[in-house]
Amino acid sequence: QIQLVQSGPELKKPGESLKISCKASGYTFTDYAMQWVKQAPGKGLQYMGWINTQTGKPTYADDFKERFVFSLETSASTAYLQINNLKNEDTATYFCALMGGLFDYWGQGVMVTVSS
Amino acid sequence: DIVLTQAPLSVSVTPGESASISCRSSKSLLSSKGITSLYWYLQRPGKSPQLLIYQMSNLASGVPDRFSSSGSETDFTLKISKVETEDVGVYYCGHRLEYPPTFGAGTKLELK
Numbered sequence: 001q002i003q004l005v006q007s008g009p010e011l012k013k014p015g016e017s018l019k020i021s022c023k024a025s026g027y028t029f030t031d032y033a034m035q036w037v038k039q040a041p042g043k044g045l046q047y048m049g050w051i052n053t054q055t056g057k058p059t060y061a062d063d064f065k066e067r068f069v070f071s072l073e074t075s076a077s078t079a080y081l082q083i084n085n086l087k088n089e090d091t092a093t094y095f096c097a098l099m100g101g102l103f104d105y106w107g108q109g110v111m112v113t114v115s116s
Numbered sequence: 117d118i119v120l121t122q123a124p125l126s127v128s129v130t131p132g133e134s135a136s137i138s139c140r141s142s143k144s145l146l147s148s149k150g151i152t153s154l155y156w157y158l159q160r161p162g163k164s165p166q167l168l169i170y171q172m173s174n175l176a177s178g179v180p181d182r183f184s185s186s187g188s189e190t191d192f193t194l195k196i197s198k199v200e201t202e203d204v205g206v207y208y209c210g211h212r213l214e215y216p217p218t219f220g221a222g223t224k225l226e227l228k
Contacts, residue, residue: 044221044222101171103167106164
């Protein structure tokens with residue numbers, strides 16, 4: 001069965017960087033694009049963008065064109081989200097997801113806390 | 117970007133009763149292929165969102181048929197019949213008609 005397993009929680013200081021992983025299994029990694037979704041504490045779902053798992057080309061939503069980087073390690077069936085120059089407002093849970101026309105699979109989410 | 121407006125923001129339901137949640141889109145979600153690109157999710161406390169309904173009215177795999185959805189091109193309703201304790205959480209509508217996908221603000225379902 002398809003599974004997306006994400007890395008563990010992170011506690012960072014403003015200005016630092018972090019890299020979250022999302023390891024996929026149960027399907028051919030390059031068959032589906034990987035999406036990323038942010039959820040601030042007590043808030044709704046905010047779409048961040050996606051990465052083409054065949055070409056590695058990322059596409060970012062408008063609010064995530066600065067400081068956010070999507071990448072892949074295809075040999076390891078793993079997608080990454082890097083956030084540079086962390087800000088307090090980056091405190092959130094970050095989900096990777098497969099969002100097909102007829103199905104969804106979501107990772108368990110990574111809670112990121114940015115605090116001095 | 118397409119704006120999805122949900123109502124109400126919260127609903128309190130007696131177990132065994134029904135609940136309805138509305139989602140209104142700022143743009144028609146009917147694609148040129150005749151598919152209405154409206155999705156419903158449930159996010160249980162502390163969990164990832166779970167797909168309930170895809171393409172407006174199709175039940176996702178494993179979702180009980182107590183859940184149903186209907187609508188037009190811009191107005192949609194999720195109905196939950198005979199609400200159970202496992203239905204507690206936040207319900208989101210979302211679209212995939214065009215880039216970027218967006219989500220409604222969510223409707224919190226609680227039990228009386």
